[in-house]
Amino acid sequence: MTLTPEDISHSLLDAARKAGADAADAIVIDGSSVSVEVRGGTLEHAERSEGTDLGLRVFLGQRQAIVSSSDSRPETLIAMAERAVAMAREAPEDPFTGLADTAQLAKDWDLPALELFDPTPEPAAEDLLRNALAAEAAGLAVQGVSQVSDAAAGYGTHRVHLAATNGFSGGYARSSRSTSCVAISGEGTGMERDYDGDSRTFQNDLRSPEEIGRTAGERAVALVGARKPATGTFPVLFDERISSSLIGHLMGASNGAAIARGASWLKDCLGEQVLPEHLSLIENPHRPRISGSRPFDAEGLATQQRAIVDNGVLTGWTLDLSSARKLDMTSTGNAARGVSGPPSPSNWNLSLTQGTHSREDLLRDMGTGLLVTSMIGSTINPNTGDYSRGASGFWVENGEITHPVNECTIAGNLRDMLKRIIPANDARPYLSRVVPSVLIEGMTLAGN
Template sequence: MTDLLTPLHDALTRARHHGADHADALIMRSQNRSAMIRQGKAEGIRHAEGLSLSLRVFHQGRVASVSGNDLTTHALDQLAERACAMAQAVPPSPEDGLAEHPLIPLPQEAITKLDLFDSTPTPEIDALLATAKEMEGTALAHKGITNSSGAAASASTHDIALATSAGFAGQYQRSGHSRSISVVAGTGPHMQRDYAFHNAVHQADLHNPTHLGDEAARHALARLNPIRPKTGFYPVLFAPRVSSSLLAHFAAAINGAAIVQEASFLKDKRGAALFHKGITLTDDPTLPRLAGSRPFDGEGSATLPLNLVENGQLNHWLLDSRCARKLGFPTSNGRAVRSGGSVRPGLSTFYLHPGDHSPSALQSDIKEGVLLTELMGNAINMLTGDYSRGGSGFMIRNGEIAEPVSGITIAGNLLEMFARLIPANDLDLMAGYHAPTIRIDHMSLAGD
């Protein structure tokens, strides 16, 4: 691992020299390889490397940030001088500043136990092409699969280092691997498309190419000859590949930035019971071998598990230091994420705890309903919670999965949907799903 803390400390020293009261800096070094196959031929090969340093300075209640990719002494001095000059010219922003309680020092074991870096050799382009070709070949071997939208495999490594003038300094590595495939079943106006994918920190945790090819083919074939059910109100099951989208809407509504701007339908709901008793939603940055985990947040604060919802009650907003100050909290809850010089509240591994019943048990008493396996569009009103999305999936008849459906629109209000939400017991974080199958009764469905 390349030492990135030395240039960070140099940048901070130079920022203080040019007049900054405080400063923090982030370096990210990345390498990415990806390969795509379509109809057995290479269609996209990419090998990219990147390096960026973002410096954020604070001066008399003002903040400015700049970025560069040159870590030489002269370049860092120029970067710091420019940032400090900008900070003297912008309007005051008194809530901006360093975290109140940075993590000092960062124990190495806190990084090691997360197991975020795969030390096995990163696959070369030829190996990625072979993986993609195997996925596609497996899928196309299924009778009824008529075309491929492509199969892809990628691998990446990232070095991340953060330091602040308050004394925090931390550096770690993370890796990422992904495989995906999309295929078409049928011909002419009866064609249906579906996909399979998997992302993992370690290569050993990835689903094998044959598994993914088979999965994509089965899903596409199962969607042939869909119907459109009659417009009405139905119980709806969200399969794990789409149920996480409900968590994303919830997370956006409890984001501190949205609460500060009063741009959320949950802005007055902290402390309220939004879900059934027994429902827990946790953001946990400490889970090993998961892409969302991290040893420190974007401001150098400690990262600890946090039950945002416990026993159905909303207990916390997602807070970075700025939003915490804006909302009158003494400190952030370690949820700062950083993209360059921009810091905002965000998530790590946010998941809905599983329920007590299997998916088949959840659907067993449904006389007529819908299992959603794909969602399209995003007509969500974050001020009111009104929800409307296109979808496809399968009818449920007398407790059993029946014929495929497509071209439908489901609608409701997220507050009402949360109150009726029932989770199944099939949560699988290693598969990349952050919610189990979810049942929500009495949703509006627009069909024929």
């Protein structure tokens, strides 16, 4: 008889109790995936994987230990529990570790409303191959594209179940469907590359492979003839494709683990303005069909919608149980974990207030500056917020794009940058991070 993730998780808890654990939790992830890649009109690589991963965390007083495996045989579960308990005996005490109190646990959730799993049958490998070939052909059909370095299509599912000796037991299943294309334009040292891709929970929501391939090709061709921009202080418009990275830096600095360590440029900013006063940043883990949605976190606490930034003011940290205890606060239900490590704070779906103007309006109003469409590398000082990243994109003169640029660096300080952002209205509502293009005045640009 095949054991379900729920069966395995409860068997792990039983084994942990018998091995002498005071408390324990178990997470089991069961998944499968299939992907194809094509090149030159033929199949280049196909892969299918299936597997079950399990993790057990045990507690002896204030000591904890974690073990993981991909083997769910009964004798393995017993050995895992015995090994974990032995490890916990040697572990140092941690006054902030431990399971949630029963009163904190999620009790009821409306899993169907989240629409995390597409009931449509798994696509045949031939269908994935057809989509990858269609994306490649569409990319190659764009005048100026010299080759498509990669076109791929994939499908995957996974089931997760979390159980703990405090009485929590819950699980859910996810599905994903994706298509991508990477196109190259130009020749020799003048070659440029760009991409497009889409990943959705439901197959019917996925953009067509023809659109994805064509967009990748057009983006690559637009970069031909790129050169370094001028050095100086200019407005920078972060394209919608990469603007969410700015919000990612804000979330990293407001992560409870960083705050508890004192290693954050936001550590003294709770209740203070961090964005323009008309902007809010909303976390909503209950959006249907979105990859970041979930009914409960990795410690069994109910997830919740909250305004992380409300009208420009930072309202709270992102907390799991451990970081909340260190800060003498309450968990925000944001614990995430894999099978081989303890929970840590993580954000779910985020949405930044959109602006009233289009990206074209912001381009026109910025005058002369840089439109960034791609970034590489990252130098962020976590204590000061000093920011420096390699960038490429397009130069703007008198509100109009004149030519592509590359090999430049943009720099500033995140604390100041985020207070000056001007959002456009072009965010894609189906992403987990719904962030529009963002204009920031007065950034330092290093080019020629």
